[in-house]
Amino acid sequence: MTAEHTAPDAPAAAVQQQRRAPTLEAVAELAGVSRATVSRVVNDSERVSPEARDAVNAAIAELGYVPNRAARSLVTRRTDTIALIMHERSDTVFADPFFASMLRGVNHALTSTDLQLVLIQIQGDPQRDRALRYVGNGHVDGVLLISLHGDDELATSVSKAGVPLVMAGRLLTDDRVDSVDADNVGGARRAVRHLVTTGRREIATIAGPQDMSVGVDRLRGYTEEVQAAGLPGSADWIATGDFTEAGGRAAMERLLAAHPTLDAVFAASDLMALGALQALRAAGRRIPTDVAVVGFDDTALAPYADPPLTTIRQPVERLGEEMVHLLLRRINDGAGAGSGAGADPSAVVLPTELVIRSSA
Amino acid sequence: MTAEHTAPDAPAAAVQQQRRAPTLEAVAELAGVSRATVSRVVNDSERVSPEARDAVNAAIAELGYVPNRAARSLVTRRTDTIALIMHERSDTVFADPFFASMLRGVNHALTSTDLQLVLIQIQGDPQRDRALRYVGNGHVDGVLLISLHGDDELATSVSKAGVPLVMAGRLLTDDRVDSVDADNVGGARRAVRHLVTTGRREIATIAGPQDMSVGVDRLRGYTEEVQAAGLPGSADWIATGDFTEAGGRAAMERLLAAHPTLDAVFAASDLMALGALQALRAAGRRIPTDVAVVGFDDTALAPYADPPLTTIRQPVERLGEEMVHLLLRRINDGAGAGSGAGADPSAVVLPTELVIRSSA
DNA sequence: CTGAAAGCGCTAACAA
DNA sequence: TTGTTAGCGCTTTCAG
Numbered sequence: 001m002t003a004e005h006t007a008p009d010a011p012a013a014a015v016q017q018q019r020r021a022p023t024l025e026a027v028a029e030l031a032g033v034s035r036a037t038v039s040r041v042v043n044d045s046e047r048v049s050p051e052a053r054d055a056v057n058a059a060i061a062e063l064g065y066v067p068n069r070a071a072r073s074l075v076t077r078r079t080d081t082i083a084l085i086m087h088e089r090s091d092t093v094f095a096d097p098f099f100a101s102m103l104r105g106v107n108h109a110l111t112s113t114d115l116q117l118v119l120i121q122i123q124g125d126p127q128r129d130r131a132l133r134y135v136g137n138g139h140v141d142g143v144l145l146i147s148l149h150g151d152d153e154l155a156t157s158v159s160k161a162g163v164p165l166v167m168a169g170r171l172l173t174d175d176r177v178d179s180v181d182a183d184n185v186g187g188a189r190r191a192v193r194h195l196v197t198t199g200r201r202e203i204a205t206i207a208g209p210q211d212m213s214v215g216v217d218r219l220r221g222y223t224e225e226v227q228a229a230g231l232p233g234s235a236d237w238i239a240t241g242d243f244t245e246a247g248g249r250a251a252m253e254r255l256l257a258a259h260p261t262l263d264a265v266f267a268a269s270d271l272m273a274l275g276a277l278q279a280l281r282a283a284g285r286r287i288p289t290d291v292a293v294v295g296f297d298d299t300a301l302a303p304y305a306d307p308p309l310t311t312i313r314q315p316v317e318r319l320g321e322e323m324v325h326l327l328l329r330r331i332n333d334g335a336g337a338g339s340g341a342g343a344d345p346s347a348v349v350l351p352t353e354l355v356i357r358s359s360a
Numbered sequence: 361m362t363a364e365h366t367a368p369d370a371p372a373a374a375v376q377q378q379r380r381a382p383t384l385e386a387v388a389e390l391a392g393v394s395r396a397t398v399s400r401v402v403n404d405s406e407r408v409s410p411e412a413r414d415a416v417n418a419a420i421a422e423l424g425y426v427p428n429r430a431a432r433s434l435v436t437r438r439t440d441t442i443a444l445i446m447h448e449r450s451d452t453v454f455a456d457p458f459f460a461s462m463l464r465g466v467n468h469a470l471t472s473t474d475l476q477l478v479l480i481q482i483q484g485d486p487q488r489d490r491a492l493r494y495v496g497n498g499h500v501d502g503v504l505l506i507s508l509h510g511d512d513e514l515a516t517s518v519s520k521a522g523v524p525l526v527m528a529g530r531l532l533t534d535d536r537v538d539s540v541d542a543d544n545v546g547g548a549r550r551a552v553r554h555l556v557t558t559g560r561r562e563i564a565t566i567a568g569p570q571d572m573s574v575g576v577d578r579l580r581g582y583t584e585e586v587q588a589a590g591l592p593g594s595a596d597w598i599a600t601g602d603f604t605e606a607g608g609r610a611a612m613e614r615l616l617a618a619h620p621t622l623d624a625v626f627a628a629s630d631l632m633a634l635g636a637l638q639a640l641r642a643a644g645r646r647i648p649t650d651v652a653v654v655g656f657d658d659t660a661l662a663p664y665a666d667p668p669l670t671t672i673r674q675p676v677e678r679l680g681e682e683m684v685h686l687l688l689r690r691i692n693d694g695a696g697a698g699s700g701a702g703a704d705p706s707a708v709v710l711p712t713e714l715v716i717r718s719s720a
Numbered sequence: 721c722t723g724a725a726a727g728c729g730c731t732a733a734c735a736a
Numbered sequence: 737t738t739g740t741t742a743g744c745g746c747t748t749t750c751a752g
Contacts, residue, residue, distance in 0.1 A: 021497045023729055034739045039731060047737060066497040070433035071729030074744045079430070081478075100460055107481045118441075118476045121467045137381045137426040245663070274664065303605070304634065304664040383745055394723045399747055407721055431745030434728045 022063040031059035042067055082110075082327060083140040085120045085131060087147050087154055098298045098316055099146065102168065105320025106144065113328065115141070128154065136161035142327045144168075149212060164330040166323045170213035170347065178330060180322045180348040182314035184214055184296075187352035188221025191266050191294040191312045194354055196229045200264035200292055204237045206251040206276055208268040215240075218268040218296055237262075241272050243298070248275025256283055264292040270301050273309055297355070308357035315350050322348050382423040391419035402427055442470075442687060443500040445480045445491060447507050447514055458658045458676055459506065462528065465680025466504065473688065475501070488514065496521035502687045504528075509572060524690040526683045530573035530707065538690060540682045540708040542674035544574055544656075547712035548581020551626045551654040551672045554714055556589045560624035560652055564597045566611040566636055568628040575600075578628040578656055597622075601632050603658070608635025616643055624652040630661050633669055657715070668717035675710050682708050 024042075028035045033052055040048050041056040048056075059065070073079050084106060086099070110117055118140065122128050135143055135158055142164035145155055152173050159165045159177055166178045195203050205222040208215030219238065226233030239254045241247030248267055252275060255262060265280075267273035273295030277287060285291050287307055295302060297313040326348060384402075388395045393412055400408050401416040408416075419425070433439050444466060446459070470477055478500065482488050495503055495518055502524035505515055512533050519525045519537055526538045555563050565582040568575030579598065586593030599614045601607030608627055612635060615622060625640075627633035633655030637647060645651050647667055655662060657673040686708060 024731095025729075035730080036732085036739060037737085040738090043731085049737060052738080064493070066493050068434070068497075068729050069499055070430045070439070071744090072731075073430035074428070074434055074729080074746090075731045077744080097457070097460075100457075103479075104481075107479065111481075111483070111487060116478045116480075118478050119463075119467065120476075121464075121471075123471070127471060133424070133426050137428070139429055301661075301664065304661065306666065384747095385745075395746080396723060396748080397721085400722090403747080409721060412722080428745050431728090432747075434730090434745080435747045437728080 021068070022065045023068070024065075027056065027059045027063055027065050030063065031055040077138060079139060079141055080114060081116045081118055081140045082142045082144060082324075082331075083118050083120050083131075083135060084144045084146065085122060085135070085154070085158075086145075087122045087128075087149060097301065101316035102146065102320040102323075105317035105322075106324055107320075108317070109321040109324035115328075122154070132157050132161070135163055142166070142331045144323050144327060149209070164327055166327040166330065168319060168323060170217075172211065172213055172216065175347070176345050178326055178345045178347070180319055180326060180350070181213065181217075182316075182319060182350050183352050184217035184314075185221040185224070187296060187312040187314065188218040188266065188268070189225040190221075190352070190354050191296065191310075192222050192225035193229075194310065194356070195264040195266065195292055195294060196225070196231070198292065201231060202259060202262040203231060203233070203264040203266060204239070204255045204259060204262045205233075206248055206255070206265060206267040206272045207238055207240045208243050208272070210240065215243075215268060222266055241268075241275075243269045243271060245271045245275040245278075248272030249279045250275070252276040252279035253283075256280075256285075262291065265294070267293060267295045269298040270295040270305075270309070270311065271298065273311075274301060274305055277305055277309070302355075302357070310354070310356045313353045313355045315352075318350055322350065381428070382425045383428070384425075387416065387419045387423055387425050390423065391415040437498060439499060439501055440474060441476045441478055441500045442502045442504060442684075442691075443478050443480050443491075443495060444504045444506065445482060445495070445514070445518075446505075447482045447488075447509060457661065461676035462506065462680040462683075465677035465682075466684055467680075468677070469681040469684035475688075482514070492517050492521070495523055502526070502691045504683050504687060507531075509569070524687055526687040526690065528679060528683060530577075532571065532573055532576065535707070536705050538686055538705045538707070540679055540686060540710070541573065541577075542676075542679060542710050543712050544577035544674075545581040545584070547656060547672040547674060547714075548578040548626065548628070549585040550581075550712070550714050551656065551670075552582050552585035552589075554670065554716070555624040555626065555652055555654060556585070556591070558652065561591060562619060562622040563591060563593070563624040563626060564599070564615045564619060564622045565593075566608055566615070566625060566627040566632045567598055567600045568603050568632070570600065575603075575628060582626055601628075601635075603629045603631060605631045605635040605638075608632030609639045610635070612636040612639035613643075616640075616645075622651065625654070627653060627655045629658040630655040630665075630669070630671065631658065633671075634661060634665050637665055637669070662715075662717070670714070670716045673713045673715045675712075678710055682710065 024035050024038050028038045031038065033056060037048060037052055038056050041053050069080065106117065120131050122131050143158050145165060145167040147154060147167060152171055155165065155167055155171055155177050156174060166180060169181050170179050171177050192203060203226060205219065207219040210216055223233055236258045239251035241251040248271060251272065265276055267276050273293055276293055280287055280291055287293060293309060295309050295311045297311040302309045302311050326346065384395050384398050388398045391398065393416060397408060397412055398416050401413050429440065466477065480491050482491050503518050505525060505527040507514060507527060512531055515525065515527055515531055515537050516534060526540060529541050530539050531537050552563060563586060565579065567579040570576055583593055596618045599611035601611040608631060611632065625636055627636050633653055636653055640647055640651055647653060654670045657671040662669045662671050686706065
C-alpha cells in the first residue's frame with residue numbers, strides 16, 4: 001500500500017500510460033488532510049474548517065484536479081447525465097429547426113449545472129429497446145423526450161422504469177407525464193382571429209398529424225375560433241398534412257379544389273405554410289391580397305417565405321430550457337420519494353405570440 | 361462474503377431502493393460460473409467454453425442484465441463516450457441545417473457501436489475552459505470538433521491534452537489535426553465551370569469568411585477556375601460575407617455597384633445565395649436569365665429559393681459519419697501508441713456534386 | 721478454459 | 737470537524 005506507484009520491475013511498460021489524472025488521494029496528500037475531507041470540500045457540503053478548505057482548494061488548483069465521474073457515479077448512483085431522446089420516424093426530423101432551437105435551449109439551461117447531455121436517436125425497434133435498457137439501467141438521471149410523432153409507448157416505458165421524464169408536447173393518451181408545451185390552442189386561435197379581424201370570411205386550415213398533441217391542439221384552436229366567429233369550418237375546410245412542405249402543398253391543393261373562393265389559410269406549421277404558398281402561387285392566386293396565410297412557427301423558416309408570412313411564434317428555445325428546469329426539479333424531488341410514481345404531473349404551457357409581417 | 365445480500369437487521373430501509381439493476385455477480389450466480397467468466401462473455405473476447413457462454417447468455421437474457429458503465433469505465437479507463445464540441449460564437453449556428461445534418465450522420469455512425477454522444481456547446485471562455493478540463497480529464501474517449509469559425513485554439517488544446525480528435529473542415533494554421541471535409545475547392549471550381557460553360561463571362565463571387573477553411577477553399581476554387589477560363593476575377597469581383605442571408609444580400613449589392621453588367625454569381629453558401637437572389641430581385645435583375653446564381657449547399661435551404669438555385673451539393677451527413685469512423689480508428693490506434701502525438705494525420709475529403717435545377 | 725483476488729477513484733456511514 | 741473503513745460493479749492479472 002505504501003509502495004511508490006513506479007513499479008520497479010516494469011521499466012518499459014510505464015512509457016505508454018498517459019500521465020494519469022490526479023486523484024482525490026493526491027489532493028489529500030498535498031493538502032495534508034484525508035480523502036474524506038477533500039471529498040467534502042469538492043461536494044461543498046458539510047462542515048469543513050476554513051483552513052482545511054483553503055488548503056484543499058489550493059491543492060486542487062495546483063494539481064488541476066477534476067473528480068472522476070465514473071468513480072463518483074459508481075457510489076452515488078447518480079450519473080450527472082441526462083438523455084435527450086428523439087424518436088425519429090421521418091427522415092426530416094433532424095433538419096427541423098424546431099429541434100435545433102430546442103436543443104439550444106436545453107444546452108443553455110444545462111450550462112449552469114454540471115450535467116452532461118447525451119443524445120439518443122431512435123430509428124427502429126431494436127434501437128428503441130436498446131435506449132430503453134440504457135435509460136432503465138441507471139445510466140442517466142433523467143430523460144427529455146422529443147416525441148415528434150406522439151408515440152406514447154416510449155414515454156410510458158421510460159416513466160415506468162422509474163426514470164424522471166419530461167416531454168415536449170402533451171401525451172394524447174396519458175396526462176400523467178410531465179410536459180412542456182407551447183400554447184398551441186391559444187396560438188391557433190389568435191392566428192385565426194387575426195384573419196377574421198382583417199376581414200377574411202372563408203378561412204381554411206392545413207392541420208398537422210392528428211396523432212400528435214401539436215396537430216390536435218392547433219386544429220382545435222382553429223375550430224374553436226372559427227365557430228366563435230360564426231364562420232364555416234366543417235371537415236372540408238380542413239386538410240391534414242404531415243408537417244412537411246410537400247404535405248402543405250398537397251393540402252392546399254385539396255382545399256382550393258373544395259373551396260375555390262377561400263380567402264385565408266391557417267397552416268399548422270411554417271413548413272406547411274410554405275407549401276401552401278407554393279400551391280397558391282401555382283394556382284395563380286395572389287398572396288396576401290387574394291389569400292392570407294398565417295403559419296405556426298415551428299421552423300424559423302418564415303423569413304424564406306415570399307411574400308412574408310404572418311406567424312404565430314412559439315418560444316422554442318425557452319421550451320427547451322423549461323424542460324430542463326422541470327426535469328431537474330423532478331430529479332431532486334425523486335431522490336427522497338418512496339415509490340416510482342411521482343407527485344402530480346405538471347404541464348408547463350408557454351405563451352405564443354402573433355408576429356405580423358408587412359406584406360411587401 | 362458468503363452472506364446473503366438481504367440484510368436481516370434493516371427491514372424498513374429496503375423499501376425505498378428502486379430495485380437495483382442486476383449485476384455481474386447476479387448473472388454469475390444464476391449461470392453457475394464466476395464473475396470473471398461472465399465478464400469474458402460480455403466482452404466477447406477470450407476463450408470461453410461454449411457451455412459456459414450459453415449459460416451466461418441465458419442468465420443475461422433472463423435477468424435483463426446491462427453492464428454498469430461507471431464501474432466498467434472506472435477500471436478500463438475508457439468511457440465509451442465521445443463528445444461533439446461546437447464553438448458557438450454566432451447565435452445562428454444551431455439553427456444551421458448543416459449542423460443538423462452532420463449530427464444526423466454522427467448519430468447514424470454511432471448506432472453500430474455502443475458509444476454515447478455527449479453534446480458540448482461552448483459559448484464563452486469559462487465554458488471553453490470547463491469543456492477543456494472535462495475532455496482533458498478522461499471523461500470522453502474522443503472529440504469531434506465543429507469549429508464553425510476556424511478557431512484553432514480549441515483544437516490544439518484538445519489534441520495537446522492527448523485526446524483523439526477529429527474536426528470538420530481543415531485547420532488553417534495547423535495541418536496536424538485529423539479532419540474530414542467536403543471537396544470545397546473542387547466544388548467551387550465545378551460551380552464556376554458550370555457558369556462558364558453556360559456562356560457567362562462576368563462571374564462574381566460572394567465569398568465566406570476568410571478565417572475558415574470553407575471560406576478560403578471555396579474562394580480559391582472560384583479564383584482558380586476563373587483564371588483558367590481567362591475571365592476577370594480580381595479583388596473587386598469578390599465580396600466577402602459571413603455565411604448569412606444578410607451577408608449575402610449586402611455582398612451582392614456591393615458587387616452590383618462595382619459591376620452592373622455581371623451575368624453570374626457563385627455564392628459560397630446557400631444562405632448567401634438566397635441573400636444574393638433578394639438583392640438581385642430588388643435591383644430588378646431577372647434570375648436566372650439575366651444573372652445566374654450558383655450556391656454552395658451548406659444548408660439544404662435551396663428548395664426555398666425562388667427561382668430554383670443550382671447548387672454544389674456536399675454530402676453533409678456522410679461528413680458526420682466519416683468523422684466518427686476516423687475518430688474510432690484513432691481511438692483504437694491510440695490505445696497501443698507510445699506518446700501523445702499520433703501517426704500522420706489524415707484529411708478525408710468527400711466529393712461534392714453539381715445539382716442543376718431547372719429554372720421554372 | 722476458469723476462478724480468486726486485487727483494485728479503479730470516490731462517497732458515506734461511523735468513530736474519534 | 738476530521739479520519740477510518742467499507743464497499744459501488746467491473747476488469748484483469750495470476751494461479752489453477
